[in-house]
Amino acid sequence: MQSMFRLTALSCAFITAAGCSTQQMDSISKSVKDIGRDYGMPVLCGVGVVAGGAAGYALKGKDGILPGVAVGGTLGCVVGYVWQSRLQELDRIAKEENLKITTEQLTVASAAVVTAVPEQAGLVTQIEDTGMFATGSDQLTTSGQRAVAKLAQMYAKPAATDKQAAAKESQTRRMLIVGHSDAVGNAEFNQKLSERRAKTVGKVMLQAGIPASAIYYQGAGASRPIADNSDPLLRGQNRRVEIVELANEQALVMRAQAEAGNTRYLHYGTSTTAKPKAKATSSAQVRSKPASTPTRQATAQPETTVASLPGRSSPAKAAASARPQVDFAGTPVTSYQWTMAQSIKPKQSGFTLVSSAYAAQMPMSSCEADMPRNAGEVLSMVNDQPLERRATKDYLPGYNNRVWANLVNGHLVTVSPVSILRENARVDRQPILQLVEDYKQPTEHKPLTMKAVANTYEGESEVLYRVFTRDGQASISCMDIVFSKGNAEVSQGALFYAAGNDAFVAPYMPIPAKK
Structure with a gap:
């Protein structure tokens, strides 16, 4: 019964037509690593047979079933062996060095139009930093050096057993090493430190015999959290080294682009400031209402007081003056349920993380x-x-540096230019915010200009555009x-502002200015 459950679970992960629910995927995601380690080859042989037979039938009817089974079974067995052997080695190293290692199998989504990237595109390995590096240092500790050396020796061995396949693999394979940090301290410092740490791991890979042309590194800093940064007991999970083994350079480019605006993060x-729980008014709010938080600027450095931040008034003055600079007629964040991005469906192109617990x-x-x-x-x-x-200036329709604006409680708020590229919904030009208080036409008030920075997160049909002053x-x-990606429209929007030490939110639905 246990084996049957595991086979069914993995089949759900590989064959999307099986219709596994989100709850089913959640319940099985944690066991996929064990499946690959213990049963990778036999299970994927079986999955290959099923998938190959189905594909053969779809192409040539009954006459295509047997050829499809043969091809699918062969490919499935090869992939299964590679996956199983890698996970067994990782499991051994984790036990020997007392490391917390998690893995994700990278597969190309069925909707992706990619010809040069194989369906089984790579393996993502996350190693939690529990002593690999000394605090604030980019040099490996003695135990860290030993652990990374073992990992490097493992990756230096070709995954393929056939000599011809191993030779091809060594020419096309790419390794991407990504350093991650928690959000404590200066963001720029964390990003540069994580970059240097990734490069340090890359140097160990070089020493193990992996060619420099096959190794890439990146410092992601705190931009991709996988745990709550406001909880001192959990934020350490964000300090990690990620090693991604990819089939070829196109897969590497796909991975880099997909992670840049991945909504899972x-x-x-x-x-890093602990957020007190807001009082809920319904069972739904108890489950998903965002917690109260001080103003964004005051929480940037957890060990820095509000008074010591440039341009900030003292806490006493802020508390005494609890009125906002501009009244947008909003409500306290403590009574606001932020759900606007829950309608964003994940992209159906690019990578599918088979063992992802974040789906x-x-x-x-x-x-x-x-x-x-x-x-x-x-x-x-x-x-x-x-x-x-590939450099591109192809914009999403309607987001080619246009001006977007609307009134909020009688005040004109403008964000421009809204500049979103078609490729991975990347920001091309950073926006500027403008505010005209008590707007009338014509107005006597001069606009107040605020420099800003935007991040984007792309879904299948929508983009979350997040702007910070x-x-x-x-x-x-x-x-x-x-x-909306299909037309120049806003489906949801919110504007946040401060009043003393409290945060408030008001609806904001900008519309594009006519050209």
Whole structure:
């Protein structure tokens, strides 16, 4: 019965037509690593047979079943052996070095139009940093050096057993090493430190015999959290080294692009200040209402007082003056249920993470519990130059540097330019916010300009456009806007602002200005 459950679970993960529910995927995701380690080859042989037979039948009817079974079974067995052997080695190293290692199998989604990337595109390995590096250092500790050396020796061995396949693998395979940090301290420092740590691991890979041309590294800093940064007992999970073994360079480019705006990393914010729980008014709110948080600027550095931040007034003055600079007629964040991005469906193109535990996690925190996120470039170990990508200036329809604006309690709020590229919904030009108080036409009030920075997170048909103001004294803290990719429309939007030490939110639904 146990074996039957495991086979059914893995079949659900590989054959999307099986219709496994989100709850089923959640319950089985934790066991996929064990399946691959213990039963990878026989299970994937079986999955290959089923998938191959189905594909053969779809192409040639009954006459295509047997050829499809033969091809699918062969491919499934090869993939199963590679997966099983890698996971067994990782499991051994984890036990020997007392490491916490998690893995994810990278597969190309069925909707992706990619010809040069095989369906089984790679393996993602996350190693939690529980002593690999000394605090604030990019040098491996003695135990860290020993553990990374073992990992490097494992990756230096070709996964394929056939000599011809092993030779091809060594020419096309790429390794991506990504350093991650928690959100404590300065964001720029964390990003640079995580980059240097990734490069240190890359040097050990070089020493193991992996060619420099096959190794890339990146410092993601705190931009991709997998645990609550506001909880001192959990935030350590964000300090990790990620090693991604990829089939070829196109798969490497796909991986780098997919991670840049991956909505799964919105499940946790980058605020390190503990958020007191707000009183819920319904059972639904008890489950998903965002917690109260101080203003974004005051929470950026957990060990820095509000008074010591540039341009901020003292806590006493802020408490005494609990009125906002501009009254947007909003409500306290403590009574606001942020659910706007829960309608964003994950992209159906690119990678599918078979063993991902994040598939059902929807964005849960607003921009008020977040900070601007910036991951470094993917760099080559050959010359420290960025990974070459195809330059594009092809914009999503309606988001080619247009001006978007609307009134909020009689005040005109403008965000421009809204500049979103078609490729991975990347921001091309950073926006500027403008505010005209008590707007009338014509107005006597001059616009107040606020510099800003935007992050985007792409779904199948919508994009979350998250904007932060750079000035700690700005009358607007941040805004979340959900844009439709099919037409220039906003489906949901919210503007956040401060009043003393409290945060407030008001609806904001900008519309594009006529050209």
